[in-house]
Amino acid sequence: MNKYTDATEEEINNTMQSAWDAFNIYRKYSLKQRADFMRAIAAEMEAIRDKVIPVAMQETHLPEPRLQNEFARTIFQLNSYAAYCEQGAWLEARIDTALPDRNPPKPDIRKTLVPLGPVIVFGASNFPFAYSTAGGDTACAFAAGCPVIVKAHPAHAETSEMVAAAIDKAVQKSNLPKGVFAHIHGAGFETGKMLVMHPYTKAVGFTGSYAGGKALFDMANQRKEPIPVFAEMGSINPVYLLPEKLQQSAAEIARQYAASVTLSVGQFCTNPGLIVGIDGDGLQQFITALGNEIRNIAPSPMLHPGIAKAFAVNRTKALTQKDVDTIAVAAASAKENDGIPTIASATATAFLNNPVLHQEVFGPYSIVIRCKDAVEMSSVIQHIEGQLTSTVIGTDSDIQLHKALIEDIQLTCGRLIFNGVPTGVEVCLSMQHGGPFPATTDSRFTSVGADGIKRFARPVSYQNCPDIFLPEELKNKNSLGIWRTVNNELTRNRVAG
């Protein structure tokens, strides 16, 4: 499936040495230089758009409009993170000026963020552009001042290779050391392991399965020097249907959710895999309508045979659990490697007693959990693992009535959506894409939006540092015009002295 050979240990050692050497140059680059480099990558990407999209279509079986959108999003990420990088507020510059007359004298202390070092990025199978080679993790690491080593996803190795060549061009045109970016192939587990364990590796970005992300997390913590792993793993993205709203618009919500469950053959990390409602006419109408919608949605090819096989196995496993009813299956016949749209249902009691029903079935599948009442729904919420998103469907009066319940839902997720669908992750500063474990390995950071830059940096304080050595953003004159906290006040003013 992959014409590229796995990197050898020697190649990886050479790659990491080059990355480290490049780090010692790139980390001193100004914010503007980093932003220019990121914009250069965006420009080189634009230049390959027409050539790379057909290759990605072939490798991933995703349709052209979906890939065109994702490609545009990738360019937007590079450009918007570049703008945010340059603007400098993310450095959280803090300055406390000296008080020489205090007893004891207070020194001058100034703090900014510095890059961690070379970052390994694992390409995601379901986002060949936006969360792969030149995707969000890569853009964030470059903005932070870190070299990037991409481990290509074997299911779209050719797409990855073409994007890597575009980045290489941008590296050359920006007169950056070659080692600032590297692209490594490796179909097996060993390549990733060697990269994560290398002493010059200082952080890891990953989007994929729980098993994969957790293995990287464990490895990284067993290093002599543990390093942070930002793994975005599985999520079933629960949707909670509140009674009044369901009574009003069961059919409309069903239509919306049939589309969301099957969007891109259900291959989004924010796919709604679990729908929780309170028994009654409204829920019954919703289930019937959702079933009717799903029957009319055709099976479609999944990303690669491995994912299709896993979907088939996990779907069968879920449907054959005790007290699980199959509500609807796509009526049209399916080809090999197709994902078959499917809706199941079970009682809250069954859900609470069976951990299998909490597991993600990656693909166009969702299970509707029927609760006797709000108390039972609350019980379900208490037993939900960490999630990327949770969604509440309710009228204002539903929300007012179930405030405590929604406050408990919020404990379990990184993003709380009202009256919408979880699929569709807006790239903006207010986005949190990262939830409590096991949704991600570090809920304190996001992998979407420019705040993701902070994953790859750490604070350093400079005490009584002469002006000649201070980083530009901490010098008195504030030539970058950035927001800084000076003696506890946020300001863009220069510091007197």
Next chain:
Amino acid sequence: MNKYTDATEEEINNTMQSAWDAFNIYRKYSLKQRADFMRAIAAEMEAIRDKVIPVAMQETHLPEPRLQNEFARTIFQLNSYAAYCEQGAWLEARIDTALPDRNPPKPDIRKTLVPLGPVIVFGASNFPFAYSTAGGDTACAFAAGCPVIVKAHPAHAETSEMVAAAIDKAVQKSNLPKGVFAHIHGAGFETGKMLVMHPYTKAVGFTGSYAGGKALFDMANQRKEPIPVFAEMGSINPVYLLPEKLQQSAAEIARQYAASVTLSVGQFCTNPGLIVGIDGDGLQQFITALGNEIRNIAPSPMLHPGIAKAFAVNRTKALTQKDVDTIAVAAASAKENDGIPTIASATATAFLNNPVLHQEVFGPYSIVIRCKDAVEMSSVIQHIEGQLTSTVIGTDSDIQLHKALIEDIQLTCGRLIFNGVPTGVEVCLSMQHGGPFPATTDSRFTSVGADGIKRFARPVSYQNCPDIFLPEELKNKNSLGIWRTVNNELTRNRVAG
């Protein structure tokens, strides 16, 4: 040494259940309510000052002025973190308003920080007040909205008990649920392990040895749900002496460093345990002067017999390494459990070839490393493990001349000090107390200064959230008057709509 009995598993389970119940109330408290609670603790602390300081003197052998200072610092931390908590900028509120006419429509998204959950704080032996029961970690967790469970340090259990009683009073007077704070005794390893492994525990704060911190970190990562551990562990805080400055002021620097090495019997995490200079007259004068100073400083009792014994063992181990010269030892005779001020010296070659010389000798000990030239100093820097602080002693022209070298030093530490001593950690927003591993387990956060609050919180996004459910800091009207980033612009204005 400890009249208190270790908590049983049942007591710990009950404590954690109470903490969880309290969390579900306390996490909804407003910033002002949290700040008022912290100020109430400060007031109760003031009330016990005269009673608790003599007890701490007896338990820790630290002199009264040192403990009075530390007590004042503890009160200052509570009050200043309360003020910062209330002011709200730390929530990093971000608002992106909806664009309903965009295709597809852009939803309204707003992000703030929410508390992680119950936090275990391990008291530090060397800071019975400022990094123990009502210390920095406790203050940060309360500000973030988290309940705190303190594991008392057995070496000052009585002091800890008295401070815990003061916090309990503040809990009562603030009408908070009892479970918001708990105080647990446990001389053995098992108590700490049970606390860290409990499913309701969501984060850990620790200040102490590498062995202790690393054990907690490993445990926390092996949980079913891994949790963050902020362990501030050992550090040798290297000091780099540059030639011109040394030539000018060897004697003065020696005086300053003799005091810093022996301050509080060398029992600070920022104690300068390694001094690196370039061979020549200046360095020779410095070593001679430092030796003379050290001989005149009297041995003093260490915190507890365990620490005194470890110092004796590690000091002997260091002094008996190949090619290590003992430069000076305090002339006055020492009593049992005294720390004996000691200076050793070795060549850079010896240092580079012997990892034992990189290890912390916790107490009044420092080793001077003699480099042939700046190239050899650079080699030493390449082999330095992560540090809380590094210090550069140099004239402006020294700094200009050795800019690349200092940029490499900065890679290895959380705080870079110029022409000062590392002891003395200012409590202010610009302080970074946390360096690359093994100085701390997470270099991206600080344990000193109000930014430490962020250790115990995570971001949550609210998408299309009705006003009735939005947290106060995200509502259009901005009733708290806090700085927020609205559509990529930092502002205190209300949001239109």
